[in-house]
Amino acid sequence: MTNAKNPLAPLLANLEVRTPLGEEDRQAILALPYTLKTLEPSTYTVREGDPPDRCGVLVSGFAYRQKLTGDGDRQIIAIHIPGDATDFQNSFLEVADHSVQMLTRGDVAFIPRGAIQEIVRSRAAIAHAILIKILVEASIFREWVLNVGRRNARTRMAHVLCEFALRLEAEGVAGRNGYELPMTQEQLADALGLTPVHVNRVLKGLEADGLIKRSKRNVSFPDWERLRQVGDFNQRYLHLERQSSGQEMRIPQR
Amino acid sequence: MTNAKNPLAPLLANLEVRTPLGEEDRQAILALPYTLKTLEPSTYTVREGDPPDRCGVLVSGFAYRQKLTGDGDRQIIAIHIPGDATDFQNSFLEVADHSVQMLTRGDVAFIPRGAIQEIVRSRAAIAHAILIKILVEASIFREWVLNVGRRNARTRMAHVLCEFALRLEAEGVAGRNGYELPMTQEQLADALGLTPVHVNRVLKGLEADGLIKRSKRNVSFPDWERLRQVGDFNQRYLHLERQSSGQEMRIPQR
DNA sequence: CGTACGTTTGATCTTTCTCAATAATGGTGG
DNA sequence: CCACCATTATTGAGAAAGATCAAACGTACG
Numbered sequence: 001m002t003n004a005k006n007p008l009a010p011l012l013a014n015l016e017v018r019t020p021l022g023e024e025d026r027q028a029i030l031a032l033p034y035t036l037k038t039l040e041p042s043t044y045t046v047r048e049g050d051p052p053d054r055c056g057v058l059v060s061g062f063a064y065r066q067k068l069t070g071d072g073d074r075q076i077i078a079i080h081i082p083g084d085a086t087d088f089q090n091s092f093l094e095v096a097d098h099s100v101q102m103l104t105r106g107d108v109a110f111i112p113r114g115a116i117q118e119i120v121r122s123r124a125a126i127a128h129a130i131l132i133k134i135l136v137e138a139s140i141f142r143e144w145v146l147n148v149g150r151r152n153a154r155t156r157m158a159h160v161l162c163e164f165a166l167r168l169e170a171e172g173v174a175g176r177n178g179y180e181l182p183m184t185q186e187q188l189a190d191a192l193g194l195t196p197v198h199v200n201r202v203l204k205g206l207e208a209d210g211l212i213k214r215s216k217r218n219v220s221f222p223d224w225e226r227l228r229q230v231g232d233f234n235q236r237y238l239h240l241e242r243q244s245s246g247q248e249m250r251i252p253q254r
Numbered sequence: 255m256t257n258a259k260n261p262l263a264p265l266l267a268n269l270e271v272r273t274p275l276g277e278e279d280r281q282a283i284l285a286l287p288y289t290l291k292t293l294e295p296s297t298y299t300v301r302e303g304d305p306p307d308r309c310g311v312l313v314s315g316f317a318y319r320q321k322l323t324g325d326g327d328r329q330i331i332a333i334h335i336p337g338d339a340t341d342f343q344n345s346f347l348e349v350a351d352h353s354v355q356m357l358t359r360g361d362v363a364f365i366p367r368g369a370i371q372e373i374v375r376s377r378a379a380i381a382h383a384i385l386i387k388i389l390v391e392a393s394i395f396r397e398w399v400l401n402v403g404r405r406n407a408r409t410r411m412a413h414v415l416c417e418f419a420l421r422l423e424a425e426g427v428a429g430r431n432g433y434e435l436p437m438t439q440e441q442l443a444d445a446l447g448l449t450p451v452h453v454n455r456v457l458k459g460l461e462a463d464g465l466i467k468r469s470k471r472n473v474s475f476p477d478w479e480r481l482r483q484v485g486d487f488n489q490r491y492l493h494l495e496r497q498s499s500g501q502e503m504r505i506p507q508r
Numbered sequence: 509c510g511t512a513c514g515t516t517t518g519a520t521c522t523t524t525c526t527c528a529a530t531a532a533t534g535g536t537g538g
Numbered sequence: 539c540c541a542c543c544a545t546t547a548t549t550g551a552g553a554a555a556g557a558t559c560a561a562a563c564g565t566a567c568g
Contacts, residue, residue, distance in 0.1 A: 067399075075403045135343050141395035184545085201524095216533090236302075
């Protein structure tokens with residue numbers, strides 16, 4: 001594998017979590033043009049209102065999507081982990097409707113918008129893989145609407161902790177034992193629609209009940225199953241099973 | 255226009271709001287196979303957990319997406335208006351991660367999953383139009399996360415009232431003067447992450463302040479601009495401007 | 509004209525927010 | 539390595555938005 005160091009390898013791995021690709025398609029992805037940049041925390045990848053001309057791919061590090069209310073209150077809409085592309089939407093829409101910022105320091109490969117459009121046009125399997133990625137992201141948004149709209153603070157928190165665990169696991173970065181969570185309690189609050197003070201209390205509560213352990217930014221889960229229950233977490237919305245290529249017949253159900 | 259009565263005409267109009275199509279593509283859409291059914295309120299179009307095999311198109315009537323918590327609390331994730339397709343996601347994912355139900359009585363044209371996949375494969379412009387639709391829907395989900403996560407009850411309510419107005423207007427069904435809102439206060443509550451009681455109070459508050467007028471299910475807006483402000487509403491996320499085809503060069507910005 | 513569903517209202521309770529202060533922690537320059 | 543500064547985390551006390559409970563009131567329609 002001469003590709004081990006290709007900065008786009010994480011993107012390829014990311015897409016192949018759900019939609020395995022053929023060798024030609026894999027090479028096509030790894031051959032995409034890009035500009036690599038190391039970005040500091042809170043640097044913008046996309047800014048709301050900008051006409052987007054490129055798509056960022058997280059080679060390393062974490063990022064988040066956010067929107068602001070008129071009063072300046074922030075809501076974090078999604079967290080992105082290494083391998084995620086942050087701007088597929090922006091490769092097809094005319095204006096960014098929200099911003100993406102780095103959560104940690106990290107390397108981002110910027111692929112020109114035109115190159116994304118071109119590969120989608122010329123390679124059906126890749127178009128399909130990207131579409132699936134977009135649809136799964138939308139599914140996560142839906143779950144977040146539910147999470148923020150209908151669950152209490154403790155459940156909400158447990159739920160996102162579970163979500164991150166499974167997403168990191170799928171990416172092979174970490175797992176449901178625990179991981180390094182690179183978010184401040186304030187950021188967590190903005191992701192959950194809570195205040196930092198309350199996030200702190202909820203975290204302490206979960207810890208007191210033996211559902212999580214914390215040291216610095218590291219969280220671990222002594223009893224995954226119980227956490228899953230407390231978080232009302234069902235992984236279906238992550239669509240982690242392999243998706244059919246869309247070319248093949250579905251097996252008739254009975 | 256011999257197509258005036260084609261049940262798929264609303265779908266075509268819906269897609270062409272953002273992505274005008276050529277004559278061949280238009281005919282291809284109108285020629286899609288479908289089964290037409292009249293559904294009563296609360297009938298399911300898709301059910302969470304089902305392996306989806308078709309895509310519903312609202313010919314007339316309204317529908318909503320919903321998810322439930324483990325406790326049975328409901329969150330409405332989106333409202334769909336005539337012309338909307340309710341299941342593009344399901345044409346590409348293996349399992350429905352949420353349910354769609356009729357809000358009102360209405361006619362739904364069910365298009366087989368395979369036909370959607372086929373038209374997307376064979377007609378680039380249609381694939382593009384559907385992709386844009388999917389992306390705009392995702393954008394609306396993001397706005398809802400913000401709405402439910404960071405805005406107070408009154409602002410939340412005003413915001414969705416504005417959103418519906420503009421979406422109905424784009425579809426040519428109604429406008430920002432007012433419209434028939436076919437939702438009970440309980441459904442509104444489930445869409446906003448509130449209780450029905452509080453929704454009632456918020457509505458009365460908005461009415462008392464002259465921001466809305468109500469009679470039965472009809473709402474009208476005596477002062478759109480003020481409602482817009484109260485609702486912290488900025489239509490950018492609806493992406494109502496025409497989208498470029500993705501084939502053409504973007505005009506350089508300055 | 510009675511039943512079911514939706515709306516409205518009042519009274520009270522809870523979760524979460526706000527405000528304010530104190531304690532850790534991490535990184536920096538010397 | 540140490541003192542210092544800026545974040546971030548933690549804690550307490552009081553306030554508020556919205557939830558809950560309970561009941562009455564409308565209205566559509568069979």
